[in-house]
Each structure stands twice: as structure tokens, then as C-alpha cells.
Amino acid sequence: MSEKAERVGLILVYTGDGKGKTTAALGTTIRAIGYNWKILVIQFIKGSWTYGEMKGIKKLEPNVELAVLGKGFVGIIDDKLPRSEHEKAGVEALNYAKEKISSDRYDMIILDEINVALSLGLIDLAEVKEMLKTKPKRLHLILTGRNAHPDIIEMADLVTEMKEIKHPYQKGILAQKGVDF
Amino acid sequence: MSEKAERVGLILVYTGDGKGKTTAALGTTIRAIGYNWKILVIQFIKGSWTYGEMKGIKKLEPNVELAVLGKGFVGIIDDKLPRSEHEKAGVEALNYAKEKISSDRYDMIILDEINVALSLGLIDLAEVKEMLKTKPKRLHLILTGRNAHPDIIEMADLVTEMKEIKHPYQKGILAQKGVDF
Numbered sequence: 446m447s448e449k450a451e452r453v454g455l456i457l458v459y460t461g462d463g464k465g466k467t468t469a470a471l472g473t474t475i476r477a478i479g480y481n482w483k484i485l486v487i488q489f490i491k492g493s494w495t496y497g498e499m500k501g502i503k504k505l506e507p508n509v510e511l512a513v514l515g516k517g518f519v520g521i522i523d524d525k526l527p528r529s530e531h532e533k534a535g536v537e538a539l540n541y542a543k544e545k546i547s548s549d550r551y552d553m554i555i556l557d558e559i560n561v562a563l564s565l566g567l568i569d570l571a572e573v574k575e576m577l578k579t580k581p582k583r584l585h586l587i588l589t590g591r592n593a594h595p596d597i598i599e600m601a602d603l604v605t606e607m608k609e610i611k612h613p614y615q616k617g618i619l620a621q622k623g624v625d626f
Numbered sequence: 627m628s629e630k631a632e633r634v635g636l637i638l639v640y641t642g643d644g645k646g647k648t649t650a651a652l653g654t655t656i657r658a659i660g661y662n663w664k665i666l667v668i669q670f671i672k673g674s675w676t677y678g679e680m681k682g683i684k685k686l687e688p689n690v691e692l693a694v695l696g697k698g699f700v701g702i703i704d705d706k707l708p709r710s711e712h713e714k715a716g717v718e719a720l721n722y723a724k725e726k727i728s729s730d731r732y733d734m735i736i737l738d739e740i741n742v743a744l745s746l747g748l749i750d751l752a753e754v755k756e757m758l759k760t761k762p763k764r765l766h767l768i769l770t771g772r773n774a775h776p777d778i779i780e781m782a783d784l785v786t787e788m789k790e791i792k793h794p795y796q797k798g799i800l801a802q803k804g805v806d807f
Contacts, residue, residue, distance in 0.1 A: 463786035476649070479681030504656075604790075604792040606791050607646070611784060622633065
């Protein structure tokens with residue numbers, strides 16, 4: 446039996462309020478390039494990545510592809526977009542994800558901040574569940590973002606909650622290059 | 627003022643029983659290579675990394691250097707080494723870390739599984755604390771492993787606890803290539 450036929454792709458969820466969710470997803474890409482896998486990262490919320498992450502991931506091409514599809518953070522102070530724009534971007538990201546998942550051209554797909562897009566109601570839970578249910582068997586899917594939906598946790602194989610125990614702002618330290626941006 | 631003079635290196639701790647600690651530390655290397663930083667990873671426990679991680683990190687050379695110094699897992703079923711051997715390896719790893727940290731040749735050093743080496747008593751807490759206290763100001767240090775000591779958490783700037791919410795073995799799924807090894 447070929448490796449392709451045998452492999453069981455897992456659904457991983459990194460959630461919680463602590464730092465390390467997207468970072469852990471990025472870490473899995475290092476493991477995956479060790480096997481020369483084909484990896485796709487889809488950003489559901491634009492701007493959620495640090496400058497360093499954007500530049501670093503580019504160095505992992507062509508093994509890793511990055512697709513930025515969201516419209517930036519929703520509802521925060523400098524968000525001047527109407528909600529309908531965010532919803533449109535969310536639907537576009539989801540449709541893109543569905544297409545790429547069903548293409549069966551990837552070994553691992555990271556749906557970055559999809560949990561946030563879901564919890565904000567920008568995308569439809571039933572559609573996400575259907576997408577997970579019908580994924581190619583061999584494909585590993587990683588879903589990141591705080592507030593993972595209980596139904597998604599239910600469907601996942603591995604769920605880690607990143608809990609913030611301590612953050613530099615509590616010590617009055619400003620964001621640092623290479624760690625925060 | 628130069629960037630080097632301005633930067634405040636942080637002490638980060640990834641702890642807890644969930645998956646994603648070493649993986650998140652690996653993820654930070656992607657961000658760091660985005661800035662073309664010099665990164666050193668020191669393994670305090672040999673064999674704690676997957677085959678994919680070992681191969682993947684090699685692809686990030688020369689930005690990232692990997693030093694394997696531990697002696698394998700301690701006290702588990704196939705551990706045939708006397709404890710004195712583990713202690714010797716722990717002290718060697720700590721001395722190596724001290725030397726590299728004080729060399730000021732790196733932007734980021736990952737002390738992988740050092741929390742475990744500490745909690746097993748293989749290395750001395752006072753020495754680790756002294757090492758953290760005297761690190762070059764610009765250096766980012768990342769300490770991983772479960773059971774982080776309260777004194778280390780106290781000294782750290784950022785602490786995330788990875789909590790296991792769900793693991794594939796609960797579903798009866800065997801370890802999967804690219805995720806578990």
C-alpha cells in the first residue's frame with residue numbers, strides 16, 4: 446500500500462487566549478518541509494501575522510504557499526470597513542479553502558484565524574463542518590484562533606488551548622521585533 | 627542608537643501538558659529568519675523531536691543551528707542509562723548553553739525541554755536563574771517543556787501554557803507522520 450493511501454490526515458486545533466497559536470501552526474510547517482510536503486497557509490484575518498512571520502514564511506517557498514484572504518481585524522478601533530465587506534472576505538476565504546482542500550494537491554493546509562472568523566459570524570459553521578467532513582483522507586488540517594467552536598473541537602483529533610499565563614505588557618515592556626512583529 | 631542597543635530580548639516560556647510547545651518554539655524561528663537572525667536551538671532531552679522536525683530545521687541552516695546535547699528520555703521504559711549519565715548530559719547541555727548565551731553571537735536561543743531537565747533535577751535551578759539574569763540584553767531566550775519552575779515563570783516576560791484539550795489517542799488514532807513524528 447502506498448504512503449498516500451495509508452496516511453490518516455488529522456484535524457488539529459490551536460485555540461485559547463495565549464500567544465503561540467499561529468506560531469505553533471508555523472512550527473508544524475517546519476516539520477512538514479522536513480518531509481518535503483506541500484503546505485498551504487490561508488489567512489482568514491489579514492494583518493494577524495507579524496512582519497517577520499510574513500518574511501520568514503516566504504523563505505519556505507515553494508514548499509509552503511501563503512494566501513492572504515481576510516480584510517484585517519474586525520471591529521477594532523481603526524477598522525473602517527462595513528461589516529458586509531468582512532463577511533464578503535470571509536466567504537471568499539472559505540470558498541478558496543474549500544477549493545484547495547478538495548483539490549487534494551496539499552499534504553497540510555493551515556486555516557489561520559478561521560476560529561475567529563467563525564466566532565464573529567463572518568462564515569457559516571455548517572459549511573465549515575461540511576468542509577472538514579469531506580476533506581481528503583490524507584490531508585492534515587490545522588485550524589487556529591481563539592474561541593474555537595465546540596462543534597469544531599468535537600470534530601478535531603487534537604486540540605491544544607494556549608493559555609496566557611503572563612504577557613510582557615504586564616511588565617510594561619513594549620512589543621519586541623522578532624517576537625511580536 | 628543602533629537596533630542592537632535598543633532591542634530588549636525577552637524570556638519566553640512554553641509549558642503545559644499539551645502539544646505545541648516545541649512546535650511553537652520552532653514557529654518563532656520562522657519569524658526570526660524573516661529578519662535574517664542567528665538562531666540556536668539546544669536540545670536538553672535527545673529524542674524529543676520528531677524526525678520531520680529534525681529534517682525540517684536542517685533546511686533553515688545556516689540561520690538556525692541545532693545542538694543535540696541530552697541523553698534521551700529519562701526514566702521511561704527503554705531508558706537503560708544510569709541517572710548519573712543523564713545528570714552529566716544535563717550539566718554539559720547547561721554549560722554549553724551558558725557559553726553560547728554569553729558569546730552574544732545569537733539573536734535567539736531556544737532551550738528546548740530545559741524545564742523538564744530542571745524538574746527532573748538534572749540541572750541546578752540557581753545556575754539556570756543566573757544564566758537568565760546575565761543574558762545579553764538583546765538576546766531572546768525561549769524555554770520549553772512541561773512543569774516550568776515557578777521561579778522561571780517569575781523571571782519570564784511571556785509564559786504560555788499549552789493545555790491538552792484533546793489528543794488523537796483518545797480517538798484510537800495512531801501517531802501520524804508529519805504531525806507526531
